[in-house]
Amino acid sequence: MPSAPSPEPQAVLDHDGTGARVVLSGRWTADQAPGVEARMAEVADAVVGERLVLLDLARVERLDTLGAWVLDRTRHELGTRGLAADFVNARAEHRILLDEVAFRGFQESVPVRRSRAIDFLAEVGGTVVGAGRDLASGISFMGEFVAALLRVATKPARFRITSLVYHLEHIAFRGVPIIVLISFLVGCIVAQQGLFQLQRFGAAPFVVNLVGILVMRELAVLLTSIMVAGRSGSAFTAEIGSMRMREEIDALRVMGLDPVEVLIVPRILALVVALPLLSFLSAMAALAGGGVVAWLYGDISPDVYLARLRTSIGFNTFMVGFIKAPFMALVIGLIATMEGLAVQGSAESLGRHVTASVVKAIFMVIVLDGIFAMFFAAIRY
Amino acid sequence: MLQSHAPYPLPGDREAIIRVRGLEVAFGEKTIMKGLDLDVYRGEILGFVGASGQGKSVLTRTILGLVRKRAGTIEVFGEDLDDLSAGSRRAVERRWGVLFQQGALFSSLTVKQNVQVPMREHLKLSERLLDELARLKIEMVGLKPDAADKFPSELSGGMIKRASLARALALDPEILFLDEPTSGLDPIGAGDFDDLISTLQRTLGLTVFMVTHDLDSIHTVCDRVAALGEGHIIAAGSIDTMMASDHPWLRMYFNGKRARAVLQTGA
Ligand SMILES: Nc1ncnc2c1ncn2[C@@H]1O[C@H](COP(=O)(O)OP(=O)(O)O)[C@@H](O)[C@H]1O
Ligand SMILES: [Mg+2]
Numbered sequence: 022m023p024s025a026p027s028p029e030p031q032a033v034l035d036h037d038g039t040g041a042r043v044v045l046s047g048r049w050t051a052d053q054a055p056g057v058e059a060r061m062a063e064v065a066d067a068v069v070g071e072r073l074v075l076l077d078l079a080r081v082e083r084l085d086t087l088g089a090w091v092l093d094r095t096r097h098e099l100g101t102r103g104l105a106a107d108f109v110n111a112r113a114e115h116r117i118l119l120d121e122v123a124f125r126g127f128q129e130s131v132p133v134r135r136s137r138a139i140d141f142l143a144e145v146g147g148t149v150v151g152a153g154r155d156l157a158s159g160i161s162f163m164g165e166f167v168a169a170l171l172r173v174a175t176k177p178a179r180f181r182i183t184s185l186v187y188h189l190e191h192i193a194f195r196g197v198p199i200i201v202l203i204s205f206l207v208g209c210i211v212a213q214q215g216l217f218q219l220q221r222f223g224a225a226p227f228v229v230n231l232v233g234i235l236v237m238r239e240l241a242v243l244l245t246s247i248m249v250a251g252r253s254g255s256a257f258t259a260e261i262g263s264m265r266m267r268e269e270i271d272a273l274r275v276m277g278l279d280p281v282e283v284l285i286v287p288r289i290l291a292l293v294v295a296l297p298l299l300s301f302l303s304a305m306a307a308l309a310g311g312g313v314v315a316w317l318y319g320d321i322s323p324d325v326y327l328a329r330l331r332t333s334i335g336f337n338t339f340m341v342g343f344i345k346a347p348f349m350a351l352v353i354g355l356i357a358t359m360e361g362l363a364v365q366g367s368a369e370s371l372g373r374h375v376t377a378s379v380v381k382a383i384f385m386v387i388v389l390d391g392i393f394a395m396f397f398a399a400i401r402y
Numbered sequence: 403m404l405q406s407h408a409p410y411p412l413p414g415d416r417e418a419i420i421r422v423r424g425l426e427v428a429f430g431e432k433t434i435m436k437g438l439d440l441d442v443y444r445g446e447i448l449g450f451v452g453a454s455g456q457g458k459s460v461l462t463r464t465i466l467g468l469v470r471k472r473a474g475t476i477e478v479f480g481e482d483l484d485d486l487s488a489g490s491r492r493a494v495e496r497r498w499g500v501l502f503q504q505g506a507l508f509s510s511l512t513v514k515q516n517v518q519v520p521m522r523e524h525l526k527l528s529e530r531l532l533d534e535l536a537r538l539k540i541e542m543v544g545l546k547p548d549a550a551d552k553f554p555s556e557l558s559g560g561m562i563k564r565a566s567l568a569r570a571l572a573l574d575p576e577i578l579f580l581d582e583p584t585s586g587l588d589p590i591g592a593g594d595f596d597d598l599i600s601t602l603q604r605t606l607g608l609t610v611f612m613v614t615h616d617l618d619s620i621h622t623v624c625d626r627v628a629a630l631g632e633g634h635i636i637a638a639g640s641i642d643t644m645m646a647s648d649h650p651w652l653r654m655y656f657n658g659k660r661a662r663a664v665l666q667t668g669a
Contacts, residue, residue: 051574054527085574086606087531090538114607121605122538266509366555369510 029053030088032060040073046080049088057088061095074099079110089118097124155381162359166289169281181287188291192253193298200248204303207244208310211235216319225319229329232311237338241304243390246349249296250382254357257288258378261361262371270362280362289354296350297343304342337402345393349386356382416443418477419577419609420465425474427457427464434460435633438474442577447603447610449620451655452630458613459503461630462581465611466500467491478577496524499570503581503613505562507554513540513565514550520572539568544598560591564598571602578602580612584619592616596623617656629655 030047043064049057068074076092078084084092092108099106108119173180215228261284264270270280308330315321321329360378364371420442427434434457442448452458463469465476467483476483478494486494507516517536521527527535540550543564554562563583570578583599584592596616600623603610614620620627621641628638629652637647645656 051521051525051527054525054531058528058531086538086542086571087527087535087574090535091531094534117605121542121601125538125541366553367509 041071048083050085051087074106093124184287193295201306204306205310208307212311212314230333236307245300246386257357258361262364292350292354297346419444421477426472446625449624449627498577499575500579505566543568
């Protein structure tokens, strides 16, 4: 041990007739890494022109894998430059360590360089191909779902009623408060804006028609679908995705259980049942919100509000909204479960698919709503 | 970091690197361990045995500070873990490495990146050294170089154990905690793993705390064995002492059919 141990790694070079001798001292350990690297780089530069280099380890206070690695790497590099380098006076435990790390060349993994433009084009192409593949696999998955549904329909004993009830509770029952609250608020906002704009034409009472038709035809179903995609779609993806990560889906398969039948049919059916119910509650809440605002800001009393609603909303207005709900549910359910099944090994992949599930579901819900709007306009319903 | 310690201290003057006294751990109403005393000496490989569900993992996690204890003291490197400031706690954590029962590799990072996590956090290394050291550790635990760029989901069970061992060794720890490192490996793979542990222990001067069920490991690599039962250490000592014990569970464990088979094959 040196008399005044300094933690810094030190290398003192002295030349004699036959070659260079480098006396190393201090700690050659990972916490001194910058010093370790710098000292050895200096040594490598300083011994240019020598034929023999002896690295004297007698005064090395501590050595760990990092120190041993850098020492052995330097010895090897000197060797490739035609200098014979060797260790002397190494303590037994340092010698074992040096042997253990014995220098080996690592293949550099060379990153492939490409031009930005080509990368961009490849990205665009990849996205388009991905979207196409999504559509194809979505349709094939829907086929699988329908097949499983038919199997269950022919053998009702196979139907998992407990699971359906459980998911109904989680999607429908527990979703009620937030959906009702948001719909109520949106109803208020629509009525308030409608009142302010219509008052300018002296058409304030028509706010009832505006609220009624907008809520029934579009808002209730859209709001509910978006909320359900965010609340339940994401949960489905996360549940099925983490089951996939831990091979639980494979376990089902090898036990002769069909994951689509066990996991997906009950979830999607629960959605298909729950979404119309929730949409109805959402519509009622939004109408109530509109009524409150109409009363407070527009002096339209609840009696008048209800009477005008009755004349402005026909049965077809009601149906236009609610026919859409089960389709929305199907789209949300299929996207959520499909994304769940696409999860691969890592936690990051799970997060990515949950996000994708919600984004895609909301996007498809809005696209579908547009298609329905065109359809109903075409048949003048 | 590697200490320049004496070759192998005699039993009399051995330094307890981990000292647990009067440990009590409970989950809610359920007491898992009570009045547990344990010493782990510097430089030894301690095999820690006990029936499933006795709390071997819980004890390991309690020492590591992942489970709260009800009572008792835990000293590591001579310092009571309860008395440490956040800074000294970090310093202690730098000096131990852990291999979790399930590997616990970060699933979104490659094996190499996993090994680099503690290095980036605790050390100032150049990118070149970071890369080389990670690859070195990966080769030291016996993985093929191409495993470095694989993700955990692409590895077999044995490779996961090795990769997480490489990560546990990233900072050249003084203590290595292994929770059932060889369970789920084939016997040859388990044997290789044992050799690896004992080589590393000799090279790096490690102290190893190894929870295990594997009688082969106990006979081939462990210097000392401690057995957990009924919430405390029922016996601790060399394998011979353990085999001579007349505690019913230990007799079954060390002298049962499987144990005799291991002995006969001359492990
Ligand atoms: N987080 C926890 N909450 C409640 N009980 C637990 C928890 N972790 C472990 N246990 C219980 O502690 C006991 C010991 O578990 P463990 O240490 O995993 O056993 P083993 O000895 O097989 O490693 C078991 O009975 C287990 O149920
Ligand atoms: Mg355990």
